[in-house]
Amino acid sequence: GTKVYYLMNICLYPEVISGDNQIGTLVSKLLHMLLKGYNDDGSDNSCDHTLGNYFISSCFEHSLTTTAHASSSEDSKNEKLLAVISGTPDTSSRMMRATVEFLADFCNTFIEFGAQYQLFSDVVIACLRPVFPAKLQSEVLTRIREMVHLLVVSDADNVDGDAAVKSTREAVSSCIRNGVPSINQHVQRDAGGLLDLVCDILRRYTGEPSSFFWYYSIAIISRNLSGAILSKTGMAAFKRRLANCPVASADVIIRTTSALLEMGPDVSSNRIVEVVFKENATTNKFLDKVDMNSMFNQWTE
Numbered sequence: 001g002t003k004v005y006y007l008m009n010i011c012l013y014p015e016v017i018s019g020d021n022q023i024g025t026l027v028s029k030l031l032h033m034l035l036k037g038y039n040d041d042g043s044d045n046s047c048d049h050t051l052g053n054y055f056i057s058s059c060f061e062h063s064l065t066t067t068a069h070a071s072s073s074e075d076s077k078n079e080k081l082l083a084v085i086s087g088t089p090d091t092s093s094r095m096m097r098a099t100v101e102f103l104a105d106f107c108n109t110f111i112e113f114g115a116q117y118q119l120f121s122d123v124v125i126a127c128l129r130p131v132f133p134a135k136l137q138s139e140v141l142t143r144i145r146e147m148v149h150l151l152v153v154s155d156a157d158n159v160d161g162d163a164a165v166k167s168t169r170e171a172v173s174s175c176i177r178n179g180v181p182s183i184n185q186h187v188q189r190d191a192g193g194l195l196d197l198v199c200d201i202l203r204r205y206t207g208e209p210s211s212f213f214w215y216y217s218i219a220i221i222s223r224n225l226s227g228a229i230l231s232k233t234g235m236a237a238f239k240r241r242l243a244n245c246p247v248a249s250a251d252v253i254i255r256t257t258s259a260l261l262e263m264g265p266d267v268s269s270n271r272i273v274e275v276v277f278k279e280n281a282t283t284n285k286f287l288d289k290v291d292m293n294s295m296f297n298q299w300t301e
Contacts (some may be wrong), residue, residue, distance in 0.1 A: 001054025005062070007031050008123050011106055017114055024119035028154055031126055033114065035174070052132045056099045063098040100139055107143035115150045122154055122251030128175040134191035134268065135211070142198055149207025169273050172215045176269040181258055185264065191223050199241035202249055209280065211246055218249065219276045222256040228301045229261060239296050248283065248291040255279040 007027050008172065012020050018024070037049070106114075106123065127140045127213035141148070153171040179187035202217045227263075228234040242250065256279045263275075 001051045001056075002058040004031065004051065004126070005055050005058035005102075007034070008104075008106065008126075009062075011109055011114060011123055016174050018109070018114065018119065019222065021116050024082055026235055028119050028122040029040050031122060032154075035129060037127055039171070047082050054138075055132070056095045058138075059099040059102045060095040063101065071195075081090070096133075099136060101138050103136060104143065107140060110144055111147060115144075115147055118152065120153055121151045124151055125171055125175065130175070130217065134194045138191075138197050140192050141194075141201065143218070144230055145149070145197075145201050148201060148213040149205065151212045153212050165277065168212060168215065169270075169277060171212060172219055172276075173269045173273045175216055176219045176223060176272055178267070178272075179225055179270045180230065180263075180267055180272075182230035182263040184263045187227070189227055189234075190220055195221065195224055195237075196241060199245070203245055205246075205249070209252075209283075213247075215273065215276055218252050218280065219255060219273050222260060222276065223272055224254050225253065225257050226260040227265070229257070230265060234299075235296065235300055239293075240294055245290075245292060247287055249284050250292055251287055252276070252280050254290065254295050255283070 007030055010023070010027055010230060010271070062193050070120070116173075123177065124140055124144065128137050153168045177190065181189040198217050198220055201213075205217075207214065210224045225242075226236050228238050242253070243255070256276050259275045259279060260272065265269070
């Protein structure tokens with residue numbers, strides 16, 4: 001978690017450094033290596049939040065050494081640092097606040113000039129992994145919501161055909177929990193606030209229906225909608241979230257959800273994303289209307 005923080009912190013360096021292609025490529029590869037072993041398997045206690053917790057504590061620790069606290073003595077700072085370093089750090093409100101401030105600085109840099117560089121997209125995508133609290137995922141998406149169409153997966157634009165699809169699919173899969181949450185399965189739902197935000201951004205989305213965010217949003221919505229149908233809970237919330245959903249995204253969500261319902265709750269994130277890609281590839285590009293209400297009525301029967 002500490003290493004991940006300091007790698008991400010490179011994005012706050014001057015553009016001559018953070019925008020350097022060689023530096024960015026190296027940092028992205030290191031970031032991918034560090035995060036590779038932290039994939040969620042879906043159960044309530046399975047998602048290893050150790051990395052996320054240490055990331056948060058590193059933000060807090062660094063903020064103590066860079067920010068002047070008039071009311072804090074040096075001894076008090078040392079005590080706080082000791083509390084952070086010893087044992088597994090918790091996610092207290094002060095630690096979370098320091099992390100939010102760091103991510104705000106990162107997002108401001110992303111908006112100012114970072115969106116044109118691959119490293120910044122890689123950092124955003126990394127922040128959407130389940131090992132990080134939903135509050136932080138929402139914080140990043142909220143701040144860059146008008147620019148999510150610019151998120152690009154490493155190598156996806158530099159290779160052709162199947163290799164590009166594979167890179168994007170792997171990136172999306174890393175951000176999706178395993179399993180469909182149902183009442184009989186110990187599988188986590190994604191936070192309601194995050195789902196509200198993703199649906200709201202998708203409703204106004206003007207990017208290509210083949211971008212990282214498109215696939216990510218369809219996957220996370222369909223996964224949780226399937227869980228709501230299976231458990232017969234939360235349907236009203238989803239009906240509200242998907243109101244006025246554009247035809248193209250509504251069509252893919254409906255068909256992906258229907259496919260997941262046939263597969264049952266025990267399905268990996270890789271399989272969920274495969275279904276999204278398959279259904280997106282076969283969507284009717286000329287469809288001018290989708291009756292979402294009738295589908296909800298059918299699902300609740």
